[in-house]
Amino acid sequence: MIELFTFFRSGTSHRLRIALALKGLDVDHIPVDLRTEEHSKASYTAIHPQGLVPALKVDQKVLIQSPAIIEWLEETYPEPSFLPKDLFDRQYVRSLASLVGCDIHPVNNRRILEYLRGNFNANEEQILLWCASWIVSGFDALETILANDRKSGKFCFGDHPTLADIYLVPQVESARRFKIDICRWPKIQAIDEMCLSLPAFINAAPSKQKDAS
Ligand SMILES: N[C@@H](CCC(=O)N[C@@H](CS)C(=O)NCC(=O)O)C(=O)O
Known part of the structure; x- marks a missing residue:
């Protein structure tokens, strides 16, 4: 089970939604509303101490930082690859x-x-x-x-x-x-x-x- 903590207008969440979809992964989306400061509340900073979206929860492990999450995706699901060979x-x-x-x-x-x-x-x-x-x-x-x-x-x-x-x-x-x-x-x-x-x-x-x- 993969859960994505996301906000619709967040560029980094958008980035991760594209990456997950290109890898063909089925993901449960959990909205975190930046407009109401939901990301600064203890319930969310317990997940992501920086209080930023996105975060990805995979088998109870929390992954943060979209570039690092996308690298993890690429290494875990190599096809289709996000990078050329050379x-x-x-x-x-x-x-x-x-x-x-x-x-x-x-x-x-x-x-x-x-x-x-x-x-x-x-x-x-x-x-x-x-x-x-x-x-x-x-x-x-x-x-x-x-x-x-x-x-x-x-x-x-x-x-x-x-x-x-x-x-x-x-x-x-x-x-x-x-x-x-x-x-x-x-x-x-x-x-x-x-x-x-x-x-x-x-x-x-x-x-x-x-x-x-
Ligand atoms: N380097 C982080 C940046 C994440 C980030 O900047 N998220 C923004 C939305 S795009 C955010 O949560 N902002 C909350 C705020 O600015 O209050 C990543 O790539 O995951």
């Missing part, structure tokens, strides 16, 4: 995922935005500017990398989804939420559309979750 290609795919996962997502996280609102009196316009700044610089670089890479195909790498797509699609979703026009990155837009033609990506979308509202 070691340089693997590094390349991981670097695309890291560009999103390390350099875009963390600075736009809810708790960061709450800090900006609470401690620096940032208004909603300034919050949007903040988020757009990191998404735009990250996507500009990603678009250049993808456009120059011979191996990018229908997806970030070749013609099958990899780790890079698992990270990219939730970030595009979040960019749209922050009112950023994706059209300025045609390669990213095309890859996102391709991913969203696959059931694993369709069913993992925030709007499809039982806690969506």
Whole structure:
């Protein structure tokens, strides 16, 4: 039995929902509502001491940190693989995922935005500017990398989804939420559309979750 502690709008939960679905795993979703601070309550921090989603419970073991959980998934269920065979290609795919996962997502996280609102009196316009700044610089670089890479195909790498797509699609979703026009990155837009033609990506979308509202 696998349980996923998730919030529909969380990018890291979205990432993990895609990864689990690509591996074909049947998972019980347990919503944790970030809007009502459910993640900060003792009942949840007993599961994830950082008070962040997602967390995965497998046979009573709790796994945290989406990159580490996705690695565990890849090692436990090797097929279909999220990584190409060649070691340089693997590094390349991981670097695309890291560009999103390390350099875009963390600075736009809810708790960061709450800090900006609470401690620096940032208004909603300034919050949007903040988020757009990191998404735009990250996507500009990603678009250049993808456009120059011979191996990018229908997806970030070749013609099958990899780790890079698992990270990219939730970030595009979040960019749209922050009112950023994706059209300025045609390669990213095309890859996102391709991913969203696959059931694993369709069913993992925030709007499809039982806690969506
Ligand atoms: N590095 C962590 C980050 C998890 C994370 O940032 N989760 C966000 C949602 S996407 C969260 O729970 N935020 C709660 C908050 O900001 O208050 C991971 O990848 O699992």
